[in-house]
Amino acid sequence: MVTSALALAQPDYDRKAELRAFDEAKTGVKGLVDAGITEVPRIFHLPSPENLNSEQHELTLPTIDLQGINNNPIQRKEVVEKVKDALESWGFFQLVNHGIPINILEDMKKGVMDFHEQDTEVKKQWYTRDMSGKTRVIYNSNFDLYAAPVTNWRDTFYCTMAPNPPEPHELPPPCRQILLEYSRHVMKLGVCLFGLISEALGLDPNHLVEIGCADGLGVLGHYYPSCPQPELTIGTPEHADSDFITILLQDHIGGLKIFYQYQWTDVPPIPGALVVNAGDLL
Template sequence: MAIEPPFFEKYKAILQSSANEKEKPSTVEGFEELELPLIDLSHLNLGPLERQECIEKMGQAAIEWGFFQIVNHAVPDELLNRLKQEQIKVFQQPFDKKSENNFLNLSVQSYRWGNPLATSLRNLSWSEALHISLKDISKMDEYNKLRSTIEEYAEKANFLAQRLAEYLAQNLGIKANYFQENCSPSSSSLRMNRYPPCPYPSMMFGIIPHTDTDFLTIVSQDQVGGLQLKRNGRWVSVKPNPKALVVNIGDFYQALSNGVYKSITHRVIANQETERYSAAYFYCPTYETVIESCSKPSLYKKFSFKEYREQIQKDVKATGDKVGLSRFLL
């Protein structure tokens, strides 16, 4: 049975009507390839000077790039490899099974592909994903190796994300227990992505340009590449480093930092020949958490996670795109 989502059948009309669009995605060739700032977290365990330098370097990357990569992060390579193998097993299942409402006993629409609201190539994603709210893990088969692997990874990723968020907060004067009070393991989520080979990579994205709706995202990725971010008004390709984890600032940290840390627009370019895998851990607050800028005058009005999500849903339904933080500017 076929494992691939029916992209061509679903988007046939868009592909035909968009043949003459002026603004299209592009292949990865032709873009400058840059390495993200590399943070060695082992320096946090050295002397006070090395520790402070590491924290300041992290903060500077969050200001200038909105992205950085980390090594010596205490997430074992064996666990990351096991997560990827379980991820591959999931996506190699028949499409008809993956698209069932009770797939893996998870919430409806945990398995996603393409973009059901796409109206043009500009908002069409050539990818499939399993988006797991971590409060739903208990619904999965307790003897399932995927469940045990996700539970183990989520525990490590949550601990890491909280540490990173707290270190970044030190540069802003945010109280040390802010994230402990407003985030919990069950409020975060894990998204496992697969980007199938795309016959027409110059016509569509792997994932459309977007920012992340969270405080921090931690991404493990393979060697294929395709991640791009917008830097100084132009798109640049990120040189893949499978030995490092990628960290990026989300919308909530930009609002909390009053615009000091940047939630940067990023995307994934489709690949014609090679499939790509990644797993993104989204470090999120509880739905009731109110996000308020840490300094005055504030760029943003106060909002809760719930209000932000509801606004995104309205905007996506109306326009096909997430508008994001600009909706909450003062």
């Protein structure tokens, strides 16, 4: 209804044609910024401007420290209870002392930036909307470009890293090695988290791993270029994740919000921390 109303108000606006032109350029949102645009194209316009500064109560996402959980049974039990409480109430928590070295986290963020900021003609070779699995890396802007009512100000690459890891030559050079290394660390952390969640559910610690929850891993590298009119658009709309768990590595800029107690709550980035949330499958 909103899209139809906008179209009626602007009869010269052929949204489908603009989407096709944007897609066929294969340069994403970054390409628009590189071209020097000063106004956000209409395909990105929200039905109403975002109010990002609405008044909020002071709410803080739980932070869980994994330090020593494999050596101290009492401490592990306390962590299991914290995981249980956080997932029951918030569905999210921040994670510190998770075992992934800071330099690996920083290199992963740099790898995502390096991919999206490489030469446009080189990056185009990875651009596709083919989800059949023929290619191990999918780079595009908005996976639901032709279905969503509003286009997000975001480019993304996606790699399936497990259960069958790609060969190094199948990955983009700017982030090839760090993708492989980061994924190994995340798989190990995922197994640890599924153990804690299993215990929080009153199950055997290996239960969720044994039924296959930790078998697969997809890595997404989102990129949000600088926007000339940020009040008109959004990087990622409200959504739930269709997985078992998501492990999110934020950069220093922030902007992540989660919905808790009927309001949107900021999740400021903590250096070295990861954000974990329960997906729809879990």
